[in-house]
Amino acid sequence: MKIVHVTSELFPYIKTGGLADAVAALGAALADKGHEVAVFLPGYRAVREHPDAVKAERRHELRVELGEEFLSGEVRCFSPRQGLTVYLVCRDEFFDRRFPYGTADRGDYEDNAQRFIFFAKAVVETLRLEAGEGASGCRADVVHAHDWQAALVPLLLRVAERRHGQRLAERTVFTIHNIAFQGIAPASRFALTNLPAELRGIEGLEYHGQISTIKAGILFSDTVTTVSPRYAREIQTPEFGCGLDGVVRTRASVLRGLLNGIDPAVWNPATDPLLPAQYSADGLAGKAKCRAALLAAHGLAPAEDGVPVYGMVCRLTEQKGVELLLANAEFFLREDCRLVILGTGARHFEEAVAALAARAPTKIAVSLKLDEAASHLIEAGADFFLMPSLFEPCGLNQMYSQAYGTVPIVSEVGGLADTVADADRDGEHGTGLTHSPTAAAMADALHRSLALFADKSRYAAVQQHGMRRDFSWAQAASAYEALYNGI
Ligand SMILES: Nc1ncnc2c1ncn2[C@@H]1O[C@H](COP(=O)(O)OP(=O)(O)O[C@H]2O[C@H](CO)[C@@H](O)[C@H](O)[C@H]2O)[C@@H](O)[C@H]1O
Numbered sequence: 001m002k003i004v005h006v007t008s009e010l011f012p013y014i015k016t017g018g019l020a021d022a023v024a025a026l027g028a029a030l031a032d033k034g035h036e037v038a039v040f041l042p043g044y045r046a047v048r049e050h051p052d053a054v055k056a057e058r059r060h061e062l063r064v065e066l067g068e069e070f071l072s073g074e075v076r077c078f079s080p081r082q083g084l085t086v087y088l089v090c091r092d093e094f095f096d097r098r099f100p101y102g103t104a105d106r107g108d109y110e111d112n113a114q115r116f117i118f119f120a121k122a123v124v125e126t127l128r129l130e131a132g133e134g135a136s137g138c139r140a141d142v143v144h145a146h147d148w149q150a151a152l153v154p155l156l157l158r159v160a161e162r163r164h165g166q167r168l169a170e171r172t173v174f175t176i177h178n179i180a181f182q183g184i185a186p187a188s189r190f191a192l193t194n195l196p197a198e199l200r201g202i203e204g205l206e207y208h209g210q211i212s213t214i215k216a217g218i219l220f221s222d223t224v225t226t227v228s229p230r231y232a233r234e235i236q237t238p239e240f241g242c243g244l245d246g247v248v249r250t251r252a253s254v255l256r257g258l259l260n261g262i263d264p265a266v267w268n269p270a271t272d273p274l275l276p277a278q279y280s281a282d283g284l285a286g287k288a289k290c291r292a293a294l295l296a297a298h299g300l301a302p303a304e305d306g307v308p309v310y311g312m313v314c315r316l317t318e319q320k321g322v323e324l325l326l327a328n329a330e331f332f333l334r335e336d337c338r339l340v341i342l343g344t345g346a347r348h349f350e351e352a353v354a355a356l357a358a359r360a361p362t363k364i365a366v367s368l369k370l371d372e373a374a375s376h377l378i379e380a381g382a383d384f385f386l387m388p389s390l391f392e393p394c395g396l397n398q399m400y401s402q403a404y405g406t407v408p409i410v411s412e413v414g415g416l417a418d419t420v421a422d423a424d425r426d427g428e429h430g431t432g433l434t435h436s437p438t439a440a441a442m443a444d445a446l447h448r449s450l451a452l453f454a455d456k457s458r459y460a461a462v463q464q465h466g467m468r469r470d471f472s473w474a475q476a477a478s479a480y481e482a483l484y485n486g487i
Contacts, residue, residue, distance in 0.1 A: 117152060315343060
């Protein structure tokens with residue numbers, strides 16, 4: 001099959017969160033299965049500067065209709081591995097910026113609606129040009145769009161097919177990686193889509209007096225997926241639907257929850273080049289070295305075997321339960337333990353976690369940056385990994401943690417509930433500790449972690465259960481394959 005993914009992030013070229021990892025790993029797994037995979041990505045500065053992309057060849061010059069104007073753009077291609085081509089949609093005015101969506105100081109860029117409507121239209125225009133080129137082009141069996149940035153593609157594609165009398169894709173799929181990000185823009189931006197007027201209203205893109213691109217993805221794709229079975233159920237409820245639960249319910253018959261996997265080429269402690277020592281379930285000596293290196297790297301006091309090291313890596317946002325962590329500050333200050341937090345995000349959370357570290361600088365460290373290598377060292381060097389998310393579509397770090405023998409402590413929501421079994425409730429299979437998403441329940445789980453850590457043989461058994469689980473993408477990719485085949 002020719003499978004076209006459309007995404008705003010792709011590891012290792014541009015990443016602000018799990019979207020980048022998920023699409024990269026799915027694309028690679030599908031290519032491994034012999035499919036021809038294309039991934040469309042905005043030509044952000046970071047991507048263009050990556051060594052793989054420096055050699056990208058110009059494939060198309062585009063003229064993209066955006067409201068009353070036609071804007072020029074360019075599509076460049078490179079192939080990082082067999083079976084996979086990356087298409088960069090370039091227009092420097094929109095994408096030659098340091099950050100993809102906005103800056104910490106000023107928030108989202110004002111022209112995000114223009115930027116991503118342009119991106120979606122450029123993708124469809126490229127597919128149209130390539131479909132006309134016969135065998136050499138990338139006529140798609142499936143066009144699979146991810147999250148709000150790409151959510152207009154399935155709709156724009158069908159509109160273009162009608163306008164040009166040309167079939168561009170057999171099937172469109174839209175995946176919700178996070179329904180909290182909705183591509184909301186002022187209603188006046190609708191004009192930039194050049195869509196028929198009837199799509200301006202409540203049956204179309206309208207959302208509480210504004211427009212929402214994710215709503216278009218949900219309504220106008222042949223199939224809608226999200227990244228865990230439980231989140232597929234949750235987003236149909238007011239509690240987790242972020243205002244779109246009613247819209248999601250109208251598509252319940254085509255909605256599927258397919259669990260993400262992890263890319264073993266990137267997240268495997270036996271081969272991970274970002275670690276000072278490698279290890280596996282059969283020999284954990286390397287993990288102890290990573291633990292010591294982690295503490296040293298963050299300037300923390302060495303920790304004896306009995307002192308638990310907690311790690312946390314995430315965007316510092318409400319979603320990730322930073323408030324629950326802060327509500328449990330006393331636990332980390334009082335107990336003999338270490339805590340390392342890596343993250344960036346909301347200014348008030350950054351300040352609050354930095355203030356927590358300042359209260360116990362030999363025990364608690366905070367690193368407020370995006371740092372891929374540091375995230376691997378935390379996954380490997382910690383004894384426990386914290387994910388007290390208020391909601392979590394899938395979550396990747398709890399799977400990385402299990403693969404790295406780092407026991408996850410997670411809230412019982414979304415994909416976390418689908419992938420972590422509580423060791424106190426299920427001694428035979430338990431891989432972590434789970435709690436409901438409240439500060440009190442997290443406190444209880446933290447205390448249970450002390451008891452678990454004090455019982456070395458039980459802790460080792462929980463580690464082994466996690467390390468021996470198979471979270472590889474091969475399984476998830478087969479589920480997508482079946483979906484692409486209409487099964
Ligand atoms: N400061 C930092 N430095 C280095 N790395 C950092 C970092 N902060 C975060 N990361 C990394 O970003 C990724 C985060 O992935 P998640 O899936 O846990 O969450 P995210 O909410 O971004 O993704 C959304 O999409 C994914 C993919 O579908 C869903 O799993 C998830 O539930 C949904 O919210 C991990 O690889 C993590 O290590």
